Amino acid sequence: MLGDEDGTKIAEPEVRMSVCISKIWVFGFVGAIALSACRKSEETVQPEPAASLSAAVINSAPPPPKISRNINASCIVGARASSAHPRHPAIHAFDEKPSTAWNEDADGDGTGEWVEVLLKPGTVVHYVEASGGWSAMSNPGNVDLWEHNNSFRIMKVSWDSGQKEISFLRGSDRGTKKRVDIDTETKAIRFSAVEVDRGRFNDLCLDDVLIYGDCPAGETPVATVELAAGTKCPPTRDQACDSDLFVQLATPLPTTPLSYDYPLTQKLLRGNPEFRGTRVVETTRNGRRVMGAIVRNRCVADELIRVADEAMKSNPQASCEPIRVDRTVFVVD
Numbered sequence: 001m002l003g004d005e006d007g008t009k010i011a012e013p014e015v016r017m018s019v020c021i022s023k024i025w026v027f028g029f030v031g032a033i034a035l036s037a038c039r040k041s042e043e044t045v046q047p048e049p050a051a052s053l054s055a056a057v058i059n060s061a062p063p064p065p066k067i068s069r070n071i072n073a074s075c076i077v078g079a080r081a082s083s084a085h086p087r088h089p090a091i092h093a094f095d096e097k098p099s100t101a102w103n104e105d106a107d108g109d110g111t112g113e114w115v116e117v118l119l120k121p122g123t124v125v126h127y128v129e130a131s132g133g134w135s136a137m138s139n140p141g142n143v144d145l146w147e148h149n150n151s152f153r154i155m156k157v158s159w160d161s162g163q164k165e166i167s168f169l170r171g172s173d174r175g176t177k178k179r180v181d182i183d184t185e186t187k188a189i190r191f192s193a194v195e196v197d198r199g200r201f202n203d204l205c206l207d208d209v210l211i212y213g214d215c216p217a218g219e220t221p222v223a224t225v226e227l228a229a230g231t232k233c234p235p236t237r238d239q240a241c242d243s244d245l246f247v248q249l250a251t252p253l254p255t256t257p258l259s260y261d262y263p264l265t266q267k268l269l270r271g272n273p274e275f276r277g278t279r280v281v282e283t284t285r286n287g288r289r290v291m292g293a294i295v296r297n298r299c300v301a302d303e304l305i306r307v308a309d310e311a312m313k314s315n316p317q318a319s320c321e322p323i324r325v326d327r328t329v330f331v332v333d
């Protein structure tokens with residue numbers, strides 16, 4: 001099904017691809033469903049999550065009371081910080097790119113420093129997922145940025161009408177995002193260092209916070225991704241899907257490492273301007289770990305399905321549903 005790559009034992013051939021039964025589009029609760037023929041494979045392992053999803057959607061009205069979608073791209077109007085290194089500004093903590101981070105630039109170890117995201121008026125935030133430092137390896141240089149830099153031990157997350165403290169373990173929380181429920185309208189969310197853990201150098205970093213909720217349409221651009229010339233998909237988010245538009249690409253095996261970086265998928269998506277801004281994530285569906293991409297609209301989803309099916313013969317599927325992200329694998333930039 002898939003060619004060998006990297007010469008490693010842990011490559012996507014060890015990942016069960018989503019060999020699907022049908023391509024199913026579910027758009028909100030008024031959606032259209034298109035079915036196509038089934039292709040069986042000996043690697044087929046799926047109970048079909050999208051099939052059960054579509055049945056549930058059709059049979060259950062009214063819709064669930066709250067839809068949480070990732071709103072980093074659509075509701076953020078700015079960011080600021082108590083201090084910031086010129087090359088690592090505050091917005092880098094909210095750009096959905098693990099490769100970039102906010103770095104404080106004050107004397108000391110970063111205790112008391114903060115970074116804050118500013119949101120479009122009327123934004124309701126359901127929850128945030130915050131990391132505790134900078135988990136990437138530098139490129140170029142391959143420097144371990146987690147080891148090099150300080151990380152949060154206790155982080156205070158505060159918003160217009162509340163606050164909560166969360167803690168990170170430097171030894172085991174690299175790459176882990178902690179969830180904080182907010183469930184209210186707020187104009188800003190601040191992430192403050194109450195206590196920090198030391199790295200080799202004495203700078204505190206924060207690479208990524210994901211924000212989930214909703215904000216009024218219009219006023220600010222829906223998409224912040226600037227598309228290259230010649231792309232055929234529009235930059236706007238699909239209005240027919242007011243949740244996440246998700247293309248499931250693979251079902252990892254139980255033996256697949258939790259930090260597996262899906263080199264074949266990276267190769268497939270990176271460098272293709274059509275997929276800029278696409279977020280490849282792991283989530284849990286029907287109790288099962290799955291990998292897929294959150295895309296901005298149906299045009300991109302169709303293109304991804306076409307490309308992935310061509311390369312992997314996996315017949316991937318798309319659905320519109322709130323995705324609880326367990327881990328962001330990479331963002332196509």
Ligand SMILES: [Ca+2]
Pocket residue numbers: 092093094095096097098099100101102207208
């Ligand atoms: Ca970042």
